[in-house]
Amino acid sequence: MPYYIGDVIKEEKRLIARTPEKFRETGIDVRIDTRVEEVDQKAGRVRLAGGETLPYDILVLGTGTRPLMPGIPGEEREGVFTLKKLTDALRIKAWLKEVPCRKVIIVGAGFIGMEMTEAIGNLGIETQVFHRGTLPVNRWDPEFSKAVLAELERHQVGFVTEVEVRAVEEGKKYRLRLVTNRGEDEADMILMAVGIRPETELARRMGLPLGKNGAIRVNFSQRTPQEGVYAVGDCAESFHRVSGQWVNIPLGDIANKQGRVAGRNIGGGSAVFPGIVGSQCFKVFDLEVAATGLDEREATQSGFHPVSTLVWGNSIAGSMPGNKKLGLKLIAEKTTGKLLGAQSVGEAGAVSRINTLACALWAELTIDDLGWLDLAYSPPFGGAWDPIHIAAQQLRRQL
Amino acid sequence: MPYYIGDVIKEEKRLIARTPEKFRETGIDVRIDTRVEEVDQKAGRVRLAGGETLPYDILVLGTGTRPLMPGIPGEEREGVFTLKKLTDALRIKAWLKEVPCRKVIIVGAGFIGMEMTEAIGNLGIETQVFHRGTLPVNRWDPEFSKAVLAELERHQVGFVTEVEVRAVEEGKKYRLRLVTNRGEDEADMILMAVGIRPETELARRMGLPLGKNGAIRVNFSQRTPQEGVYAVGDCAESFHRVSGQWVNIPLGDIANKQGRVAGRNIGGGSAVFPGIVGSQCFKVFDLEVAATGLDEREATQSGFHPVSTLVWGNSIAGSMPGNKKLGLKLIAEKTTGKLLGAQSVGEAGAVSRINTLACALWAELTIDDLGWLDLAYSPPFGGAWDPIHIAAQQLRRQL
Numbered sequence: 001m002p003y004y005i006g007d008v009i010k011e012e013k014r015l016i017a018r019t020p021e022k023f024r025e026t027g028i029d030v031r032i033d034t035r036v037e038e039v040d041q042k043a044g045r046v047r048l049a050g051g052e053t054l055p056y057d058i059l060v061l062g063t064g065t066r067p068l069m070p071g072i073p074g075e076e077r078e079g080v081f082t083l084k085k086l087t088d089a090l091r092i093k094a095w096l097k098e099v100p101c102r103k104v105i106i107v108g109a110g111f112i113g114m115e116m117t118e119a120i121g122n123l124g125i126e127t128q129v130f131h132r133g134t135l136p137v138n139r140w141d142p143e144f145s146k147a148v149l150a151e152l153e154r155h156q157v158g159f160v161t162e163v164e165v166r167a168v169e170e171g172k173k174y175r176l177r178l179v180t181n182r183g184e185d186e187a188d189m190i191l192m193a194v195g196i197r198p199e200t201e202l203a204r205r206m207g208l209p210l211g212k213n214g215a216i217r218v219n220f221s222q223r224t225p226q227e228g229v230y231a232v233g234d235c236a237e238s239f240h241r242v243s244g245q246w247v248n249i250p251l252g253d254i255a256n257k258q259g260r261v262a263g264r265n266i267g268g269g270s271a272v273f274p275g276i277v278g279s280q281c282f283k284v285f286d287l288e289v290a291a292t293g294l295d296e297r298e299a300t301q302s303g304f305h306p307v308s309t310l311v312w313g314n315s316i317a318g319s320m321p322g323n324k325k326l327g328l329k330l331i332a333e334k335t336t337g338k339l340l341g342a343q344s345v346g347e348a349g350a351v352s353r354i355n356t357l358a359c360a361l362w363a364e365l366t367i368d369d370l371g372w373l374d375l376a377y378s379p380p381f382g383g384a385w386d387p388i389h390i391a392a393q394q395l396r397r398q399l
Numbered sequence: 400m401p402y403y404i405g406d407v408i409k410e411e412k413r414l415i416a417r418t419p420e421k422f423r424e425t426g427i428d429v430r431i432d433t434r435v436e437e438v439d440q441k442a443g444r445v446r447l448a449g450g451e452t453l454p455y456d457i458l459v460l461g462t463g464t465r466p467l468m469p470g471i472p473g474e475e476r477e478g479v480f481t482l483k484k485l486t487d488a489l490r491i492k493a494w495l496k497e498v499p500c501r502k503v504i505i506v507g508a509g510f511i512g513m514e515m516t517e518a519i520g521n522l523g524i525e526t527q528v529f530h531r532g533t534l535p536v537n538r539w540d541p542e543f544s545k546a547v548l549a550e551l552e553r554h555q556v557g558f559v560t561e562v563e564v565r566a567v568e569e570g571k572k573y574r575l576r577l578v579t580n581r582g583e584d585e586a587d588m589i590l591m592a593v594g595i596r597p598e599t600e601l602a603r604r605m606g607l608p609l610g611k612n613g614a615i616r617v618n619f620s621q622r623t624p625q626e627g628v629y630a631v632g633d634c635a636e637s638f639h640r641v642s643g644q645w646v647n648i649p650l651g652d653i654a655n656k657q658g659r660v661a662g663r664n665i666g667g668g669s670a671v672f673p674g675i676v677g678s679q680c681f682k683v684f685d686l687e688v689a690a691t692g693l694d695e696r697e698a699t700q701s702g703f704h705p706v707s708t709l710v711w712g713n714s715i716a717g718s719m720p721g722n723k724k725l726g727l728k729l730i731a732e733k734t735t736g737k738l739l740g741a742q743s744v745g746e747a748g749a750v751s752r753i754n755t756l757a758c759a760l761w762a763e764l765t766i767d768d769l770g771w772l773d774l775a776y777s778p779p780f781g782g783a784w785d786p787i788h789i790a791a792q793q794l795r796r797q798l
Binding site for chain 2: 241251252253254255256257273275276277278288290291292351352353354355356357358360362363364365369372373374375376377378380381384385386
């Protein structure tokens with residue numbers, strides 16, 4: 001009988017909170033708000049925070065990630081948040097409403113920061129993003145990052161660049177003051193969205209090997225090198241099918257898949273997690289932002305010789321009324337023409353293109369394939385030549 | 400110097416009409432409204448309708464399709480239309496506006512008929528579809544056809560089933576009367592959308608071989624068996640990568656690609672048209688309808704043993720506000736698990752799923768691949784388990 005350790009996803013948590021008996025009926029002892037302090041592998045027992053110990057045959061680590069903090073004075077003040085768990089979201093929601101919150105500063109311009117600008121902006125609360133770099137979402141090409149920045153500006157979200165945060169103090173006009181190299185700014189709430197790391201404290205103490213990315217090493221069955229110990233989700237590594245390397249990409253869909261693979265293997269079946277290609281997307285206001293595979297830097301680090309092209313098109317055919325701007329970048333290996341990665345930003349159709357290209361990466365298609373790919377054409381959804389075709393045929397000339 | 404025979408696409412026609420000199424400047428003699436009556440292959444000359452003859456080295460047939468008529472008395476009456484060319488659309492547009500048209504009957508429930516219900520319905524004109532079968536768009540699973548029918552009904556489009564048309568007469572209340580096995584109905588306009596056939600009269604007289612689908616036989620370079628004669632687009636065959644058969648699927652994106660392949664080969668380069676997988680989509684009011692690959696009947700005819708599954712999901716994650724219904728059907732080969740086809744209908748995301756699956760067909764992926772495919776996940780665009788994953792894992796149990 002396995003015990004599931006770590007955070008459960010939103011829907012599961014709700015389910016558990018509502019129907020704890022349901023799990024007991026099936027013979028599964030699910031404990032929430034329970035911290036495992038230590039694992040005694042010889043005895044096959046876990047020790048909980050309260051001192052109680054429980055026996056196990058199989059141990060699954062699903063300890064997830066922990067959000068990083070900048071490590072500055074005052075960062076523990078009330079009103080400074082990170083966003084990782086459901087309870088974080090509930091606490092933020094309460095704060096926004098009850099304080100009441102007139103202005104929010106978001107530190108960090110990754111996809112969590114971007115999604116939060118929309119969530120907070122849509123409540124009509126003034127929002128400012130403070131970023132250490134010059135453009136948001138550095139996974140994407142600067143041209144696409146600029147499109148994201150323009151979308152923020154279009155929705156009155158401030159964007160302050162090249163910021164080093166130094167301290168959080170008590171504010172005068174607002175509750176908090178953020179001290180940076182750029183001066184002092186006040187807000188009623190500060191969200192620290194500066195990154196996350198795999199939560200592997202327990203794994204480390206168990207002597208489980210970690211990858212250079214800090215995540216728990218697993219094989220394609222989600223087994224760790226220790227007999228009877230599995231790891232799944234954000235705390236574990238995944239095999240990247242394009243780079244051929246083991247990576248840590250903490251995303252919910254990957255965690256779901258790995259959980260199913262581990263569960264099937266534990267349950268006596270047989271399942272293999274065939275890896276990932278690095279697909280990711282988010283929405284910020286009216287913009288879809290998506291990417292898959294490797295960018296040029298990652299491709300070079302993985303031993304490839306990347307070439308790339310970036311095209312702007314329309315996700316509605318030119319013969320139709322309306323215009324929905326869509327940008328697509330393709331990255332390919334110079335010698336073989338094999339697709340290595342893709343990025344897209346658009347008012348519509350960006351996620352759709354990236355999912356098609358994620359499938360192309362999975363199947364190791366080349367730019368030649370993509371130039372002639374038989375996509376479903378109809379004017380409301382694109383031109384007879386899709387941006388995928390146009391970019392692929394354009395990139396082919398560079399090989 | 401090649402002469403291009405046949406219809407030019409909308410954008411090209413506009414371009415030609417506006418800037419005839421442009422083509423002459425580049426040394427290309429483009430003639431519009433010009434009919435080639437006969438080809439003298441020995442002499443290398445074409446004879447035009449007016450009697451003039453022109454020499455050629457290379458001949459490209461792009462004669463497109465001709466719309467079918469039911470062959471009933473009165474079908475030539477003013478107010479009875481087919482829709483194939485730009486000029487048809489312009490004539491229909493004028494008729495709708497100037498008559499003025501209060502009611503339209505569309506005969507046929509294929510995708511052209513469906514697209515026209517929206518175009519006419521959006522003008523606020525009463526519309527009725529008369530169909531020989533019981534459900535629209537028979538390429539799709541009856542469950543999806545029912546969703547299309549519900550969408551028509553939601554937009555007050557009438558749908559009359561099991562109709563045999565018998566005659567078009569002069570109307571009393573409206574301009575025209577359609578006599579059918581179901582009685583008599585009147586309208587100011589009747590659109591015959593009962594199918595199309597490749598226009599191959601000229602090819603036939605030239606002795607070019609036609610496939611059993613009636614289209615001109617070509618190879619992967621778009622060459623016909625006759626030296627210096629090419630055929631491209633709706634009048635020509637395409638290689639279907641899934642069935643392994645030569646088919647005729649008259650769609651604009653295929654025509655564009657074949658045109659480019661022929662052009663490159665004629666121009667001294669080298670290009671191959673790698674075939675199609677049968678992708679298609681259309682929009683009817685607020686519904687996306689898309690398909691790719693083979694349906695069960697086609698799969699069986701091609702020697703496969705198909706199994707299939709159909710799932711209903713949501714193109715927005717359950718944790719998000721809003722709900723956009725999305726249905727997906729997958730068809731696979733029972734012994735190998737190879738994907739054979741897919742169909743989708745939804746308020747959003749149907750075309751996106753079909754394009755991803757078109758790529759999967761192109762690459763000959765299996766249901767196992769699709770069950771774990773790394774798609775870009777974010778709640779505004781779907782759940783952590785996409786309908787593709789759910790359908791694939793469900794279908795796997797049938798293998």
